[in-house]
Amino acid sequence: MDSLIYTSVEKETSNCNLDIEGQIPEWLSGDLIRNGPAKFEVGEYKLNHWFDGFSMIHKFSIQDGKVSYKSKFLQSKDYIKSTSANYIKNRSWGTVADPCASIFNKFFSAFSKPEASNASVSILKNGNRIAAVSDFSYMVEFDFNSLETIGEIKFSDQFGNDYMFSAAHSCYDPETKEVFNCLGKPGPKGNFSFIKISESTFERKPFGSLSAPKHTYFHSYALTKNYFIFIEQPLELNIWQLMFSRFLNRPYEACYHWKPENGTKFHLVNRISGKIKTFKSSPFFFFHTVNAFEESDEVLIDLCLYNDPSVIKDLYLDKLKQNGLKKESMGLLYRAKINLKTGTVDLIQLSDTSLDLPSFNMKRSCKSYNFVYGLGLKETQNIEVNNQLVKIDISSGDVKVWYHKDMYPSEPLFVAAPGGSSEDDGIILSVVLDIQKQSSFLLLLNAADLTEIARAYAPVHLPIGLHGMFYQK
Numbered sequence: 001m002d003s004l005i006y007t008s009v010e011k012e013t014s015n016c017n018l019d020i021e022g023q024i025p026e027w028l029s030g031d032l033i034r035n036g037p038a039k040f041e042v043g044e045y046k047l048n049h050w051f052d053g054f055s056m057i058h059k060f061s062i063q064d065g066k067v068s069y070k071s072k073f074l075q076s077k078d079y080i081k082s083t084s085a086n087y088i089k090n091r092s093w094g095t096v097a098d099p100c101a102s103i104f105n106k107f108f109s110a111f112s113k114p115e116a117s118n119a120s121v122s123i124l125k126n127g128n129r130i131a132a133v134s135d136f137s138y139m140v141e142f143d144f145n146s147l148e149t150i151g152e153i154k155f156s157d158q159f160g161n162d163y164m165f166s167a168a169h170s171c172y173d174p175e176t177k178e179v180f181n182c183l184g185k186p187g188p189k190g191n192f193s194f195i196k197i198s199e200s201t202f203e204r205k206p207f208g209s210l211s212a213p214k215h216t217y218f219h220s221y222a223l224t225k226n227y228f229i230f231i232e233q234p235l236e237l238n239i240w241q242l243m244f245s246r247f248l249n250r251p252y253e254a255c256y257h258w259k260p261e262n263g264t265k266f267h268l269v270n271r272i273s274g275k276i277k278t279f280k281s282s283p284f285f286f287f288h289t290v291n292a293f294e295e296s297d298e299v300l301i302d303l304c305l306y307n308d309p310s311v312i313k314d315l316y317l318d319k320l321k322q323n324g325l326k327k328e329s330m331g332l333l334y335r336a337k338i339n340l341k342t343g344t345v346d347l348i349q350l351s352d353t354s355l356d357l358p359s360f361n362m363k364r365s366c367k368s369y370n371f372v373y374g375l376g377l378k379e380t381q382n383i384e385v386n387n388q389l390v391k392i393d394i395s396s397g398d399v400k401v402w403y404h405k406d407m408y409p410s411e412p413l414f415v416a417a418p419g420g421s422s423e424d425d426g427i428i429l430s431v432v433l434d435i436q437k438q439s440s441f442l443l444l445l446n447a448a449d450l451t452e453i454a455r456a457y458a459p460v461h462l463p464i465g466l467h468g469m470f471y472q473k
Contacts, residue, residue, distance in 0.1 A: 004435055005385065005408060005464055006317055009038040009056060013460060015070040022454030024065045024444065025427065027418055030472040031144075032060040032429055032442070034410070035132050036465025037120050039073065040317065043086035049094025049253065050315045054079045055120035055132055055140075057147045058431070058462065060442050063473065067442060067456035074132050075149035076140050078118040092116055094251045094316055116252070117152065121168040122467035126179065127200035135219055137166040137183060139202065157204050159183055159193065165215075168467065169288070170197065171223035174365055180228045180271075182218065186239050190215035194228055194269050208274030210267055215239065217256055217309075222292035222301045225366050229292060229301060232265040234258065234283050235309050258285075258309055266338060266345060268299065279338050281345035285309040286331070290358045293367050299338040302372070302394075304331035304356040305347070324383035330354035333372060333392055351392045353399045357411040357467070361423050370395050371424045373412045373447070378403050385464070389430060391450055402443075402450045406435040410465050414447055415472070424448045429470060431462055 037053020040046060047053055055074035060067055073079060081089040090097045093116075119132035119140045131139040131153060141150040165184035172179050179197040183204070184190065190212035195204040208228075214236040222229035241248065241255040260283035268277045290302040311329055313319070333355050337346045355374035376390040378401070388403040389412050402409070409430040416426040428445040432455075440462040444453040 003321065004438065004461055005433060006040055006050070006053075006321065007461070007463065008040050008053075009071070009460060009463065012056075012073060013069060013071045013458075015068055016459060018067045018069055018442070018456040018458060020065075020067060020454055020456050022444070022452065024062060024067065024454050024456075025417075026065060028415065028427060028444075029063045030061075030415075030470055032058075032062070032413070032468060032470045033123055033130070033144075034058045034060075034431065034465050034468030035074075035120060035123050036410075036463065036467070038463050038465075040463075042082045042088050045087050046317075047088070047092065047095045048251070048316055048318070049092070050317060050320065051120070052092040052095045052118070053120060053463070054082075054118055057123075057132065057142060058465070058468075059147055060431075060456070069442075069456075069458050070147060072142070072147035072149070074119060074140055074142065076117040076119060076132075076138075077152065078116065090116060090118075092118060092251060094253045096249045096251055097246060120466070123469060124170055124179075124197075125469065125471065126197065126202055129202065131202070133166075133168050135165060135168050135217075137163050153202050155202070155204065158206070159195075159204060163193065165218070167218050167220055169220035171221050171228065172362075172365070173223060174362055178271075180221065180223060182221065182230055184215055184218065186215035186237055186242060188239060189213060190232075190237075192230065194230065194274065206274075207271070208269045208276065210269075210276060219287045220289050222289040222303070223366055224292045224294045224299060226271060226294065227268040227299065228271055229299070230267040230269060231286070231289075231301075231303075232267060233285055234260055234262040234264060235285060236262075253312060256309075260308070266301070266336065268338070277340070279343055279345050281336065281347060283308075284334075284347070285311075288356060288358055290333070290372055291360055291365060291369055293369075295368070297340045299340065301336040301338070302350070303334060303336065304358055304374070305334040306331050320385060322383070325377055325385050327354055327377050327379050330377050331356040333358075333374075333394075350394055351397060351399065353390055353392060355390050355392065356386075359412055359414050361414050361416055361426065363416060364423060369423060371447075373414055373428060375409065375411060376401070380405075389428065389445070389450065391424075391447070400450045402445060402452075408433040408435070408464055409443065411467055412445075413468065413470050415470050422448070427453065431458075431465065433461060433464060
């Protein structure tokens with residue numbers, strides 16, 4: 001595998017205009033802001049896991065048929081401390097911290113609160129404020145225009161900074177303009193507080209809570225008109241290993257354990273009253289839901305399902321470079337069908353095409369819909385990672401693909417055309433790493449058939465990122 005995929009970006013890019021191949025539609029005007037790992041070493045020390053790379057914020061601005069680009073490293077506490085010391089100062093998902101620390105220092109650090117401030121996964125914009133986020137509750141605010149880091153958001157609400165975990169993906173209802181998430185406070189039991197986040201500020205207000213036998217891993221949720229859906233998967237956190245993880249040289253990932261005998265639970269939290277209905281299915285693992293909606297006495301939840309969490313260990317950088325990813329270990333699009341009367345949960349496979357990092361037309365949020373876009377894997381004779389963009393028609397099963405040899409796309413984002421006549425009338429945006437040209441470009445595809453519309457070439461290579469959003473002007 002070409003190491004360029006995981007080669008650090010050495011410097012930030014000042015605002016520059018990009019060369020364009022093709023023609024940018026006149027109606028497309030806005031900012032694509034993306035977050036993701038872009039620095040994988042500090043001094044002589046290497047970060048071990050793809051999720052651990054230090055965050056870089058990227059901004060592609062589109063207006064009047066032109067595209068400009070700029071980037072900034074997120075000045076999180078983790079980034080500042082580690083780059084100043086020239087070694088890794090904090091634990092992360094798959095990397096052990098402080099290689100220079102003595103046993104004495106490691107022992108006493110076991111009694112300090114575990115934390116991780118490298119918010120390298122996604123972004124959350126509320127009103128005029130925007131922040132980088134991850135699966136930890138730290139939120140690092142930055143300026144929308146300049147991308148300069150403003151700093152960690154300090155919460156004055158009842159939760160303060162006591163809750164360690166919060167999913168990188170909030171749920172958003174475009175009709176009510178409500179933002180939903182969950183705060184997790186690990187202990188001998190799992191304590192989860194379900195929250196609504198103010199649209200104009202980052203204030204968090206509770207509307208329900210759940211106590212579970214153990215704290216479990218969570219990265220995203222589902223939302224319908226009546227329910228916020230928290231999916232309790234059997235990837236359980238060992239609180240004692242977490243507390244002593246630094247002393248034991250354990251990264252956070254190694255403190256989680258797969259317990260399939262416990263099954264997977266769907267907690268349907270009423271958006272108004274906070275009352276919970278719980279339904280159990282056979283075990284599965286997932287990172288991302290797609291969409292959810294209600295039909296008669298059923299709740300339907302679409303998600304990218306894995307048989308188990310082994311993909312997490314496959315994303316250690318040494319394994320990725322040696323083995324890449326295998327199709328049989330990739331996520332597949334499934335629908336969980338919950339019957340509210342009988343209490344049964346059916347897991348129905350919707351396609352045999354691998355897919356994750358999904359997106360769809362957000363105007364169909366909490367409603368029935370037809371089209372899902374995502375990253376997939378086309379297996380070749382080479383070692384590969386996600387290397388194709390996929391569109392799945394849920395109704396017909398039809399699959400469309402964009403694939404070019406030695407090109408690695410990022411998460412596709414759907415942008416609806418104004419006054420569009422159909423659900424897939426719009427454009428797909430994806431940042432693509434071109435191995436042959438040793439650089440990256442912003443790709444624009446027709447969302448209906450995945451044919452190319454344009455490319456805008458960045459001046460540097462961009463490592464495969466995680467998530468972003470497009471904000472129309």
